[in-house]
Amino acid sequence: MSSLALSSPVEQQIVLHQFTPRHSVQARAMLGWSREDFARESGVDAVTIQRFEGQHEVNDETRLTLAFRLEAEGLVFFPGFAPGWGMSVRGGVAVSTAPAAKGIISRFLDSTAVSIDPKTPQPNGV
Template sequence: MPNSAMRNTFERIIINQFTPLHCAQARELLGWSLEQLSDKSKVSVPAIQRFEASERVRDVTLLALAYSLEAEGLVFFPGFAPSWASNFRGTTPDPMGREDFALIE
C-alpha cells in the first residue's frame, strides 16, 4: 500500500473513531484545560468546545486534536474511554503535512 494511501486510511480510521467524549475524557485524564489542549494542538478553544459539544469541525482539526492527545500516550477505541498505551504513539499521522493544515480551526 503506498504511503499516501496508508496515511489516508489511518486518517479515515481516526476521523471515524475519535469522538467528542474521547476528547473530553482524554483532557480529564491528562488534567488539561481547554487552553492547554489548544496550546498543544494549535486548535482554537472555541473549536474544541464545538467538537466536545458534538458539533461538526473540519477533519484536519479533529486530526490535530487526536494527534496531540495520542502524542501523550493515549489510545482511542470506539465504545471505550481513552487509555494509556505508549506503544501506539504515532498511529495518528501528524496533520501538519496536510494540504489543508492552514484551515485548522
C-alpha cells in the same frame, strides 16, 4: 502519530472513526488539561475545541490534529471505550506510560496452551 503529513489516508479514516467528542473530554481529564491547555498544546482554538466537544461539526483536519496531539501523550482511542494509555515515544525511546495489561488474545492463548501441547493425548489418536 503526531503529524498529518506522516499519516496515510487509511490511518486518517481510522482516527476519524475512532476519535469522538467524548474521547476529547475524557482525554483532557486524564491529562489534567483545560480546554485552554489543549488549545495551546494542539494549536487549535479553544472555541473550536468547545464546538467539537459539544457535538458540533469541525473539519476533518482539526479533528485529526486533536486526536494526534492526544496520541502523542500516549493515549489510544477505540469506539465505545474510554481513552486508554498506550505507548508514548519521548526522546526517541518508547516508554510504556502504564502497566501493560494482558490482552484478550494472550489470555486466550494461555488458556489453550495445554490443549495444543503435543505431549497431551489428543482424541482420535492425533
